[in-house]
Amino acid sequence: MGFKEGFLWGGATSANQSEGAYNDDGRGLANVDLSPTGESREGVLMGKIKMFDFDDNCYYPAKEAIDMYHRYKEDIALFAEMGFKVYRLSIAWSRIFPKGDENEPNEAGLQFYENIFKECHKYNIEPLVTITHFDVPMHLVEEYGSWRNRKLVTFYERLCTEIFNRYKGLVTYWITFNEINMVLEAPFLAAGLYIEEHENAQAVKYAASHHQLVASALATKIAHEVDPMNKIGCMLAANAPYPRTCDPKDIWKAKQVENQSYFFIDVQVRGEYPGYTLKELERKNIALPFVEGDQELLKQHTVDYVGFSYYSSSVVSADPEQTGTIGGNLFPSLPNPYLKASDWGWQIDPLGLRITMNDIYNRYQKPLFIVENGLGAADIPDSNGYIEDDYRISYLSEHIRAMRDAVDYDGIELLGYTVWGPIDIVSASTGEMKKRYGFIYVDRNDQGQGTFKRTKKKSFDWYRKVIATNGQDL
Ligand code: BG6
16 A cells, blocks of 8 residues: 555756746746736736836846756755655746747757756656746747747747757656646736737637647657657646535536636547537637647647646636635635635645546546645744744645545556645745745745745655655655
């Protein structure tokens, strides 16, 4: 019983939330650099406020983030000390192709990631690489309208060909797009889409989604051709929508919300669009930008495993009077009276993780990989600078227990588990440093002050013990 031998324990970060060094060594500007903290952030992420350049009145946390670009050796050594078997990170597209449409890559960018992967292997840590964690070079946004344009598929293909060849033997586990279903929720954050007033927002988002799905299938094809050992995953932001009541209308509403996200994974795993999406788009008079060969490509190059993030469940209702929403990973949710919530209003539901694992596994029968899970909290150091984050330990141990039950009792094949932000990084939804997920504290605040010094929290030793006992001692 318990996790199998070789289970991949570790942590996950993204380039834009950790690296900083936004214009070092030839890196180009990306959409993710242009998300300010404060009031306008949500509008920017949602593609409603146009911010294609820095505004002197705003603060942009991604510019320096936690300076991992210069400190990755120290950080990977700390991950190794915890016993990580895997480290999930993303590459910044604009480090490798600063504008996105060049024919030749930027060697400094390629070398940077090669150094990171070699550093991981020094400690027997397997890198798990997200090719796109929300980032798009700004040149592609301004010049081509980002993923609404078919040309992005070609540029992405160029990126993939480059990295699969360059990192052959160094990287085996890949994810094509982080939380691909976020395109519908936060189009600028997830796909560099600013929606013009005259545009049909749904049509733009579904066109971009189609292009990403085609790009993902193409990446899968190339990855398998370059190295048959490569394992390619899709990645879903799972939000477990529960019906508010047993009124069949609420049940149906929850199914519809769930399908809106599953549609992406249906295509990536089964290789074809589900009927419910095709019918919905037909009703809305939205034509998907299929070109010759897309159908075969999607069908022939499906993913090897299903990666997903899970932080909390949500509650939905068919009743338009039910409006009081509570926070949660950009998915709106009604309050759940049975659950407690984090400081940011994300409802804490470990059993929801087991439910989600069952839903996904029973739908696709593919190995799962939990590539994000964790608790964002406002950690307060004591007078010695130490953080006793028992609340984080409790959140994670409950979730690992639920995940173990899914393996032991429900027979789910699970490849690994990477805790989100094992070192404190910038929050994607709020841009805050104050919202911390890490086992390692980083001295940096929301005003951009601090020394970047890394300090172990109480949870650091706890996670080391969890990994050492393969998830038995929680
Ligand atoms: C996921 C993203 O949505 O949730 C991460 O893939 C993000 O990039 C994480 O950081 C946690 O969200 P937040 O807003 O608390 O940083």
